[in-house]
Amino acid sequence: MATELAPVHCLHGQGRRPECILCGRCLPACPLFTATGREELSPRAKFFLARAVAEGRADLSPKAVDILATVCLSCGKCENACPLGLCGPDLVAELRAAHPGFAGFLWKLWVERAGLMWPLAQTLTKLLPGGIPIEAVSRAKAAIEAMGAGRAPEPWLTPDTFDRRHAGKKAVVFAGCVAEHANPRWKEAAKRLLAGLGLEVGPDPGFTCCGCTLGHAGAPDAQAAMQQRNIEAWRKAGRPLMVVFCATCRCGLRAYARKDLGLTMDELPLWRENLVSLAELMGETTFRTHPAAPPSVRYHRPCHGAGGNQDLAFLRRVMGDRLVFREDETPCCGFGGLTKLTSPELSEKVAAHALAVYAPRPGEQIVTGCAGCVTQLRAAAPGDITVGHWLELLG
Template structure:
């Protein structure tokens, strides 16, 4: 298995895509198929239909083309399962780019104007009109409230001794959209951790979104513009360590070194080396557990960048046997891609399937290192189960 998942950039720029042989191995890993049993949602079906259209054997309506292009979670699990390395998210990203519609525009707008849209969305919980169906109001409120820290677990991991091997190093913090605009407590907690580790945090150089979501949405020009902006911001800060605590951001930023984005030959290895997860820097830091410690914690491994496992290694050291993780149970949360916007019922079905696999008991917690996964699972989990980013557990 690859050491890193890179679902957004699987085959771009590598010539003509090999043809799907319809073996069906992607069915066993596709979260949409697992949650619904509907094969028309699977990568195999998408490749089959795309080939039929390209060969003139099928003529899809605009509505059908939009459905084909939007119902994908962009998790990238199919790429690892496919014997040819075919990547469903690549296919749908190309379809989105060639058939731009309202959903793609809305997602692009959401990300590009995150500073406006995240706070506005949270405010809408008080302004939703009365003529919206009750179930729609409930769904919207749950998703919006999950962006903040209202249902976060109470801190119960308290650092005792800090690993100071990186003391004196300079770093910039790449917090990501959620921490920048919806849950700034994560960013504040990350700064405290870096201070404890003896790392000097430089002023924010003005990073924007990593652009990963725009790649999924079929907006490559806007994605490239954000990538260029972030590279220039890193340069302006003196090319220091760039610390991330969101798995999707880390995955998106790692891909910069694989694209022709203007990084010089001496910058390419420096970009790879200096892009580090906050969990990696924790090293041998030791913790004591507080009274709020749960009986059991399930670790949710994010789909994007899952191969690194930096969060998991750190949490195993910090939590010991309290942490539960099964390599054979790594369900997708259902947040990724345009499906969250275009087919929320499918997104929720995938989240429900993940929670059924974890089967947490009242009082248990689910912890992860991805902003989107926290948002999705926190909204879907019952009230007696707390879901959080591991930063929220640190006292």
């Protein structure tokens, strides 16, 4: 049975988005294409098929639509490479919203009920024996365990003197899903650092998920509900600084100011100004390095929010020559949200490609500032390589 696709409209602009000119600049930027060499997985192929269907030149079966709509990592790298600014994740999000499937339902449930399901899943994985022969269960066990503190690097940096230029300012922590429900040590570490910086840290005003992954998964109604809840929580707290330490959360929250979400004219600039990264607030804070520090640390730059690079600037100052980062080596981790459920083997290929690019030696570490990237790379890295959020390095 043929399936119709809705006309493609730009999510970031007004009216119809420009037509893809099939130039192919997105191909080397797309992690799925880079890791597999399969052009049918590329943004160009998706835009070509969507246009052909919209113009009545092709029909797609429900199964074909499901494949087209689920195999995308939502990294956004194609948008930066496209001369027209076309965004593959926007197209895929529309397809997912127009053709919801069971995988989308599961992802929506997983995010909306994180407070209940994530701790329960972590408890259940502890009851499962190692070396499980069932591949799908084994994959899920590794991913869920990686969300927690297992195999995290040991701390080897201790704050020495704090930069207190923001002392006295009121702040709240937007921890994000992983730190809120699976690895609360990150949230507690962030609070301790903010206290050392002299900020007045208020209680959690009732934040929920930033909604970023729900939008990519084609659940705009659920995303909008979470966005409204976060705005109201910020208002309830008195519109303080909102401190984030996850690149995906920062990217998702920054988008609130570009959408009609009910922020008033005086709130819009305040939302932009008061949304700050923890690394940015660290300023000139100094650290002591422990003797057990690794010989080198590879920095993984997250796809979401990569333009700011607040984490990178902070870590370069703190770690000096110990930190290894090259601008021409910025592979995607392959987490991909919904694709993690629908095509785990593709997600793993992208992760393997990223690790091959970094080629860490035994004893070295990989650090990043994104919860999803930590989870993905920690699950995929060999046993002699530790992966963590930079917060985990601070004792």
